[in-house]
Amino acid sequence: MxxxxxxxxxxxxxxxxxxxxxxxxxxxxxxxxxxxxxxRGPGGSILPFDTASQYPMDVAFVNVGQGDGIVIRCEDAAIVIDGGEQTAAAAMKECLKNENITDVDCYIATHPHSDHIGAIPAVMKAVNVKTFMMTEFSELNMPTTRNFEQMVDAVEDEGCEVLFVRGGEEYTFGKMKLQILAPLEETNNYNNMSIVVRLVYGEISFLLTGDAEKDVEAQILAGGADVDADVIKLGHHGSSNASSRPFIEAVSPLIAVISCGADNDYGHPHKETLELMKELSVRVLRTDTDGTVHVYSDGKNVFTKELVG
Ligand SMILES: [Zn+2]
Structure with a gap:
């Protein structure tokens, strides 16, 4: 006393x-x-970008307008996720060219909506794809759209290995570990059939969620998977039907990337999502306002030029 x-x-x-x-x-x-x-962060901190070529990893969230397209170069391996609408193929191919990527170790189609898979056939023609990852559908929810059929044709033409993946699986491409967190169950809501991956390089991790909504986030948390990540690509273009508070708190990201088109018809990103990011001190980078967003890493920290100035 x-x-x-x-x-x-x-x-x-x-x-x-x-x-x-x-x-x-x-x-x-x-x-x-x-x-x-x-x-803080599981692996380190965000530092200003210096010279792109000095970092062994470049994760490019390509400005594909309203949609998703991600090009990942890490040492001598490459992963591509989605590609936006058909009209976004040029932007995807330009990014692949800038990154000097001719061989893609793994191409992931998160789910069969046109703003994700529309450009895939054209992009696949420009590179050699070794493995193609997609969700398996049953007769009950098999997509019948032209975009989906064209994608399946492109995969067949490529003659690459096809993996139908589910939550709980893990793959390795070069120095990258790919932990599949979802889908965990079959549904007619294709957003919730999205392949959700946690990409780990050294001490750094990226959570790439496709268009998975809050129901899937809750399923992932209930399953006890490690969701911790330095960078998250927010689900469903920053919509308020994704990015629940418990999920974002569990991920505890330093950076949230939102992939959406300028003045899109859906009002993405929604203000609830932006407010939550602000409240949790998560730095937001957006393809609609920042253009293609590059996050670099050396396996210990993440670097991004958007932090300069
Ligand atoms: Zn989408």
């Missing part, structure tokens, strides 16, 4: 300046805590 007694005495003697010192110490502790919160 010595401290309260002393405090009482200080107050009595009007030694308020000591209280000011105490307040300054508490404020310094708070600032340090916030600094650690912003800088």
């Amino acid at each position: 010595a401290i309260p007694m002393k405090l009482k005495q200080f107050l009595k003697e009007k030694k308020y300046y000591l209280l000011i010192v105490l307040a300054v110490v508490l404020l310094a502790a708070l600032v340090t805590y916030i600094g650690v919160r912003l800088d």
Whole structure:
């Protein structure tokens, strides 16, 4: 009880300046805590981008308009996820060319909506694909769209290995580990059939969620999978039907990337999503306002030029 007694005495003697010192110490502790919160991360911190070529990993969230298209180069391996609508093929191919990617170790089609798979046939013609990953559908929910049929034809033409994946599986491509977190169950809601992957390189991880909505996020959390990631591509273009608070808190990302088109018809990203990111001190990068977003890594930290200035 010595401290309260002393405090009482200080107050009595009007030694308020000591209280000011105490307040300054508490404020310094708070600032340090916030600094650690912003800088922390499972693998490290966000640092300003320097020269792209110096980093062994480049994850490019391509500006495909309203849709998703991700090109990942890591040492001598490459993964591509989706590609946007048919009209986005040129942007995808340009990114692959800039990254000097001619061989794709794994091409993932998250789910059969045109804003994800539309460009895949054209993109596949420009590169050699070794493995193609997709969700298996039954007769009950087999897609019948032209886009889906064209994608299946393109995969057959490529003659590559096809993997029908489910949550709980794990694959390795070069130095990248690919942990499949979803789909976990069959549904007619194709968004919720999205392949959700946690991509791990060294101490850094990326959570790439396709258009998976809150139901899937809850299923993943209930299954006890490790969702922790430095960078998350928010589900369903930043829609409020994805990115639940418990899920984002469990992921605890430093950076959230939103892939959406400028002035899109859906109002993506929704303000609830942006507010949650702000509240959780997650830095948001958007393809509609930032253009193609590059996040680089050396396996210990993440780097992005959008942080400069
Ligand atoms: Zn979509």
